Amino acid sequence: MTEQKIPPVVLVDGSSYLFRAYHALPPLTTSKNHPTGAIKGVISMLRRLEQDFPGSKVVVAFDAKGKTFRHDMYEEYKANRPPMPEDLAMQIAPIHDIVRAMGLPLLIVPEVEADDVIGTLAHEATSKGIDVVISTGDKDMAQLVSDHVILNNTMTDTTMDRDGVVEKFGVTPEQIIDYLALVGDKVDNIPGVNKCGPKTAVKWLGTYQDLDNLIEHADEIKGKIGDYLREAIKTLPLSRELATIKTDVDLEFGLEDLGLPRQDDSQLIELFREYEFRTWVAELEKGESSEEQSSTSENASEPVERSYSIITDQSELDDWIERLKSSDLFAFDTETTSLRYMDAEVVGVSFAIHPGEAAYVPLAHDYMGAPEQLDRDHVLGQLKPLLEDPALAKVGQNLKYDKNVLANHGIHLEGIAEDTMLESYVLNSVLTRHDMDSLARQYLGEDTISFESIAGKGAKQLTFNQIELEKAGPYAAEDADITLRLHQTLSPMLEKTGKLANVYREIDLPLVPVLSRMEQRGTLINASTLKQHSQELAERMAELEKEAHDVAGEPFNLGSPKQLQAIFYEKMGLPVIKKTPKGAPSTAEPVLQELAHEHELPRLILEHRSLSKLKSTYTDTLPGLINHRTGRIHTSYHQAVTATGRLSSSEPNLQNIPIRTEQGRRIRQAFIAPEGFKLVAADYSQIELRIMAHLSGDKGLLTAFEKGEDIHKATAAEVFGVPVEDVSGDQRRSAKAINFGLIYGMSAFGLSRQLDVERKVAQEYIDRYFERYPGVLRYMDNIRKQAHEDGFVETLFGRRLYLPEINARNKQLQQAAERTAINAPMQGTAADIIKRAMIDVENWLLTEHADTARMTMQVHDELILEVRESALVDIRDGLVRRMSSAADLDVPLLVEAGVGDNWDQAH
DNA sequence: CGCAAATCGTA
DNA sequence: GTACGATTTGCGT
Known part of the structure; x- marks a missing residue:
């Protein structure tokens, strides 16, 4: 790997700029008379900094309101300061808001000043080998300057390194504290030595080096000034202490905890509008349509020179293969005939070892007039030993896909050392897109060739084998090149935060081959029972439709909410219970449930809807997804989609197969085990509540789980103040809703709606709950507070979820x-746990039970295995044991397992 | 053909 | 009240 120069971290002393901007700039106001001069000064300064230090982390510190530890040392501290003018005070909150919207970490630490926060972070950075730029208008900060720390004053556009300090003050940075102690400070009310100004202080420190030595030789100083010095000896240690910026404040966070900058453009535009910074609004609005413009200028380092080759010559390929073999890490990408991995065939492969240099090897382009290419099977045969070598490290973008495609050619990709999609996901799961084009734009400031631009779009879109080499070559080679460069950018970002690197390396990356194998295995379904089911559903739906038309007095489309609205609310005049987000009267399930009391039509619609859903989504569709080659259905698990760390599943989505109704369960019954096998389904029991118990450390909750109590019953007993054995069914139901509500961050309003009780009653339940489980209340409060301060929350294993809107001014x-x-720490920790279990279980089965058991599905808290009948008990027990021990919590992780011929039975 | 909205299936 | 994906309708291109 190439050595990377880490950009310096920029620590901004916001408070110092606040005062200077206020005094230096004309008193601007908005049309509504809100003062904005200081806002404008501080923010334009920050914008300058972002430009001047591209790629740097910029952190902004402000003084907190109120007293500091220096007041404890010396009650006269800052006693001469006039109170802050009101028109300055009014500008502080807006500045904080804008800084947050700019995505910059905003540090306001009670009882210490911004200087001390900066001193501490600077110390942390330098101890980690990261250079520091302190941006401040305050000369006192010169004491922090070193070989790795410089000062920058953006307002005067000056920087000061070690030599600069000596030049400006006449003393070294190490002597600055003593210098300040001697000179004193009128405004801060630091006593110093009477009549001692800069000149005298420099002279003394030049002679005696430091304050202690000067004090020892105080009697050598002659004249009146000598008397003043001797008078001050008593207070000099205090002066020195007051002048010393702390570098060891207990911050409870470190540099690495201060998230990635995530500017919220829309928020920022709103704020700039509010304070009437029209130029900035225009700039942002222009930038938003082509976001890359701004990020290009901010992120782009030197443009990388590119040299891409298309290889159709055997000896050239041989050269590349030799280089690949001796590389430490190479980027690798396949081009294929289809995005569906089960059907896809390799059309070409590309490689990169060094940034800017990449090769594409076309193998199966078959358009009219395509140049002769190397033989696919021969080349793949040559590459097979490299691709299957676990010791030969590869990096790719979503290598699970490449691994699946290669499997179609009998190649079993190993050595998946890095995956840029997962690096990006772990760094920031909230970004919705982790595709290569988006990542290149965001992290490299590069615009990549889009697939559409070479293949067209829509029905006429070409598959890769139909694309001319002249277009395919640069596109494919770029994929490998960009992947490599993305890794070189993302990897250091990830490693900077140890915990995130761990999540990536210990959880998400090793899960890749596990998911790949699950996908390729697929699962068996009984198509004929599903088709039969479809038939029956169709018949029943026809009956319902006819009845509905009769009742309504006209034919209409039962599946059209819009037509339903017309019938219900315009024609029949039924009451509008709820509106859709867009304002139309809703015909959603709970509403119809309610309307069913008034009229018989809603009931017909409800039944029709639920049947139509089952039919169109499952019974009609699943048989068509059976792969002709394997006779099974093969889902795709997506590893970089959800904000919380869960997997998602599509084509088909196996994670929403019905279970709640009898009709629904019939669909599960079509998921079957092959001849000689059974399905084993094992799920974590109340895993999120257990995680809540662990994270909150609440005694009562921990004990309840420890004792193996029915947790909803136990909750009911506490909340309703009755003995466990007297809890009624209704009380247990309420308690269950409370428990779920807790996991979802409920409000009294939400709970009241769920339980159909008054809001006040719901609030009483909640209050009673928190009274009985105070640890949970403390935990909830803490997590909220943490989220506001850090802008993110994390799981037990350190996976982060950023919350860009946690400090939005829109309260909703x-x-x-x-x-x-x-919710995220609980849902996310559960996701981490089952992922760990999957890695463990898969490796166990693969090494010890390859022919008897295989994992085929995951549904968030459940794993489904196909197990040979002869080994059922062993495998089931081993599975439960491994799932239970996937995390070491303060509560037992209970796993329940069932066995059956189909998925419904196994439950 | 592409997109948003509404709806509903799961944990 | 959390987190997802698939389907259909209806509208605009």
Whole structure:
């Protein structure tokens, strides 16, 4: 790997700029008379910094309100400061808001000043070998300057390194504290030595080096000034202490905890509008349509010179293969005939070892007039030993896909050392897109060739084998090149935060081959029972439709919410119970449930809808997804989709197969085991509540789980104040809703709606709950607070979830973010746990039971295996044991397992 | 053909 | 009240 120069971290002393901007700039106001001069000064300064230090982490510190530890040392500290003018005070909150919207970490630590926060972070950075730029208007900070720390004053556009300090003050950075102690400070009310100014202080320190030595030789100083010095000896240690910027504040966070900058453009535009910074609004609005413009200028380092080759010559390929073999890491990508991995065939492969240099080896382009290419099977045969070598490290973008495709050619990809999609996902799961084009734009500031631009779009889109080599070559080679360069950018970002690197390396990366094998295995379904089921559903639906038309007095489309609205609310005049987000009267399930009391039509619609859903989504569709080669269905598990760390599944989505109704369960019954096998389904029991118990450390909850109590019953007993044995079914039901509500970050409003009780009653339940489980309350409060301070929350294993809207001024958005903040650590930790279990279980089965058992599905808290009948008990027990021990919590992880001929039975 | 909205299936 | 994906309709291109 190439050595990377880490950009310096920029620590901004916001408070010092605040005062200077206020005094230096004309008193601007908005049309509504809100003062904005200081806002404008501070923010334009920050924008300059972002430009001047591209790629740097920029952190902004402000003084907190109120007293500091220096007041404890010396109650006269800053006693001469006039109170802050009101029109300055009014500008502080807006500045904080804008800084947050700019995505910059904003540090306001109670009882210490911004200087001390900066001193501490600077110390941390340099101890890790990271250079520091302190941006401040305050000369006192000169004491922090060193070989790795420089000062920058953006307002005067000056920087000061070690030599600069000597030049400016006449003393070294190490002597600055003593210098300040001697000179004193009128405004801060630091006593110093009477009549001692800069000149005298420099002279003394030049002679005696430091304050202690000067004090020892105080009687050598002659004249009046000598008397003043001797008078001051008593207070000089205090002066020195007051002047010393702390570098060891207990911050409870470190540099690496201060998230990635994530500018919220829309928020920022709103704020700039509010304070009438029209140029900035225009700039952002222009930038938003082509976001890469701004990020290019911010992120792009030197443009990388590119040299891409298309290889159709055997000896050239041989050269590349030799180079690949001796590389430490190479980027690798396949081009294929289809995005569906089960059907896809390799069309070509590309490689890169060094940034900017990549090769594409076309193998199966078959358009009219395509140049002669190397023989696919021969080349793949040559590459097979490299691709299957676990010791030969590869990096790719979503290598699970490449691994699956290669398997179609009998190649079993090993040595998946890095995956840029997963690196990006672990760094920031909230970014919705982790495709290569987006990542290149975001992290490299590069615009990549889009697939559409070479293949066209829509029905006429070409497959890769139909694309001319002149177009395919640069596109494919770029994929490998960009992948390599992305890794070189993302990897250091990930490693900077140890915990995130761990999540990536210990959880998400090793899961890749596990998921790949599950996908390729697929699962067996009984198509004929599903088709039979479809038939029956169709018949029943026809009956319902006819009845509905009769009742309504006209034919209409039962599946059209719009037509339903017309019938219900316009024609029949039924009451509008709820509206859709867009304002139309809703015909959603709970609403119809309610309307069913008034009229018989809603009931017909409800039944029709639920049947139509089952039919169109499952019974009609699943048989068509059976792969002709394997006779099974093969889902795709997506590893970089959800914000919380869960997997998602598509084509088909196996994670929403019905279970709640009898009709639904018939669909599960079509998921079967092959001849001689049974299905084993094992699921974690109440895993999220157990995680809540662990994370909160609440005694009562921990004990309940420890004792193996029915947790909903136990909750009911506490909340309703009755003995466990007297808990009624209704009480247990309520308690269950409370428990779920807790996991979802509930409000009294939400709970009242769920339980159909008054909001006040729901609030009483919640209060009673928190009274009985105070640890949970503390935990909820803490997590909210943490989210507001850090802008992210994390799972037990350190996976992060950023909450860009946690400090939004729109309260709705903010509250939604708070609920996410509460839910994400629990949902995410559960996801981490089952992923760990999957890695463990797969490796166990592969090495010890390859012919008897295989994992085929995952549904968030459940794993499904096909197990040979002869080994059922062993495998089931081993599975339960491994799942239970996937994490070491303060509560037992209970796993329940069932066995059956189909998925429904196994439950 | 592509997209948003509404709806509903799961954990 | 959390987290997803698939389907259909209806509208605009």
